[in-house]
Amino acid sequence: MTTLTKTRILDAAEQLFADHGFSNTSMRDITAAAEVNLAAVNYHFGSKESLFIAVMERGTIPLNQERLRRLDELETNAGGTPLATEELVRAFLTPMFEVRNGWTEPRSKDSFLKLVGRSHTGLEPTLHAKLVGQYEEVIQRFSQALVRSLPHLQPAGLIWRTLFLVGSMSFTMTWAGTVLNNRPQAQLAPQEILEELIQFTAKGLSAPARFAGRTQATPEVGQ
Amino acid sequence: MTTLTKTRILDAAEQLFADHGFSNTSMRDITAAAEVNLAAVNYHFGSKESLFIAVMERGTIPLNQERLRRLDELETNAGGTPLATEELVRAFLTPMFEVRNGWTEPRSKDSFLKLVGRSHTGLEPTLHAKLVGQYEEVIQRFSQALVRSLPHLQPAGLIWRTLFLVGSMSFTMTWAGTVLNNRPQAQLAPQEILEELIQFTAKGLSAPARFAGRTQATPEVGQ
DNA sequence: CCAAAAATCAAACGTTTGATTAAAATAGAA
DNA sequence: TTCTATTTTAATCAAACGTTTGATTTTTGG
Numbered sequence: 287m288t289t290l291t292k293t294r295i296l297d298a299a300e301q302l303f304a305d306h307g308f309s310n311t312s313m314r315d316i317t318a319a320a321e322v323n324l325a326a327v328n329y330h331f332g333s334k335e336s337l338f339i340a341v342m343e344r345g346t347i348p349l350n351q352e353r354l355r356r357l358d359e360l361e362t363n364a365g366g367t368p369l370a371t372e373e374l375v376r377a378f379l380t381p382m383f384e385v386r387n388g389w390t391e392p393r394s395k396d397s398f399l400k401l402v403g404r405s406h407t408g409l410e411p412t413l414h415a416k417l418v419g420q421y422e423e424v425i426q427r428f429s430q431a432l433v434r435s436l437p438h439l440q441p442a443g444l445i446w447r448t449l450f451l452v453g454s455m456s457f458t459m460t461w462a463g464t465v466l467n468n469r470p471q472a473q474l475a476p477q478e479i480l481e482e483l484i485q486f487t488a489k490g491l492s493a494p495a496r497f498a499g500r501t502q503a504t505p506e507v508g509q
Numbered sequence: 510m511t512t513l514t515k516t517r518i519l520d521a522a523e524q525l526f527a528d529h530g531f532s533n534t535s536m537r538d539i540t541a542a543a544e545v546n547l548a549a550v551n552y553h554f555g556s557k558e559s560l561f562i563a564v565m566e567r568g569t570i571p572l573n574q575e576r577l578r579r580l581d582e583l584e585t586n587a588g589g590t591p592l593a594t595e596e597l598v599r600a601f602l603t604p605m606f607e608v609r610n611g612w613t614e615p616r617s618k619d620s621f622l623k624l625v626g627r628s629h630t631g632l633e634p635t636l637h638a639k640l641v642g643q644y645e646e647v648i649q650r651f652s653q654a655l656v657r658s659l660p661h662l663q664p665a666g667l668i669w670r671t672l673f674l675v676g677s678m679s680f681t682m683t684w685a686g687t688v689l690n691n692r693p694q695a696q697l698a699p700q701e702i703l704e705e706l707i708q709f710t711a712k713g714l715s716a717p718a719r720f721a722g723r724t725q726a727t728p729e730v731g732q
Numbered sequence: 733c734c735a736a737a738a739a740t741c742a743a744a745c746g747t748t749t750g751a752t753t754a755a756a757a758t759a760g761a762a
Numbered sequence: 763t764t765c766t767a768t769t770t771t772a773a774t775c776a777a778a779c780g781t782t783t784g785a786t787t788t789t790t791g792g
Binding site for chain 4: 291322325
């Protein structure tokens, strides 16, 4: 059955990519773990890179759909008024912690999130560019809402703070498993970790501005 | 001159590791960029992995020394009273943005910081473990000071928030160059980026607790 | 100036890599 | 069944990998 083979490859690749990275995972590792022939990856996916894209898409697409669904919901309820920063952040982050439980496949549960964190930092520009494309609409929609939510901040500062948020998130995705396994005193339920992350990033985003915006007019201040 | 060769190798390796990662950088890439013989790396450093460790140590050791120096200074001035969270975060983050300018070598300036961000997420456990060792004292000292600075938070929450901070920092280190080059509207001076990061993480760390601590019954202060 | 040590060099080592091939096996429809 | 398209298989490919070698050049100290 072809669909079974493809799924086995996707599952094995997801976990191996997450644990060892793209470059440190060989086709032989993947096909051995999936218990399929070495040539199966090239037959079903074309290449190792295409397989990677397929793995990412399988996880990212439903993830971002859920993000947008939550954002739609918030904006409908708000009826034109700017959204509360915390609720905006919540809509963006919660889906990451939910797919973890909502995933149907057996073992791929935690691997995809780990992989997400890894792929934001460790990828070659070629592959990374293809990934960023999967986020375009999410980036567009959420940053628009964020600007409305925090109108007192200058655009440049907001961009950097958004980068800080994504950094916190992806770093956490990658290391959550390790921290939970190795630090008994850090035991928190996933929902609690999510809540800490939401509070942390929401407060961080809405911190007072320290520099006068100079993207417009600039009445004073050099730098 | 041997010291010259070693430095050339370190510089080239630093930049290539930062741009493409450890696995995606070959010995031939490094020695070609350094304009030395292929065997030179193994002769001077022993192996590719040892070269990587050497690259990291060259940057990390002075970095962490400066961090500890600033922490000493803060604690001396405070004379026993808990430090302000913002000042603590500032002492930890500022050195990252200072080595960028204080670096004497010609091109390695930005590469090391980029490499730091990358190596926190993309490394094989073997290599990563050796790296973490270089941070032991810094982790120990700063987390102790942080617990004193935020006594109302439960230990577990604090650990996770610290992880969020490190995530923001390393993610920023890796992507700062890309963002500055590709997003004109995100132009900020390094000092301004640093200040945004300090404000973001300080406010995030000191966000109110959402869950009652359950790690201990103690009415106040743990350690 | 000369021997000993240090450094550099071109060449080759064995292994692993992603990808391809042509044959074999399997499936579904007529 | 037979025919045909899909899938799996084992074998093989050239390229790239980190490392080692033995000879050669350069530097050092007496």
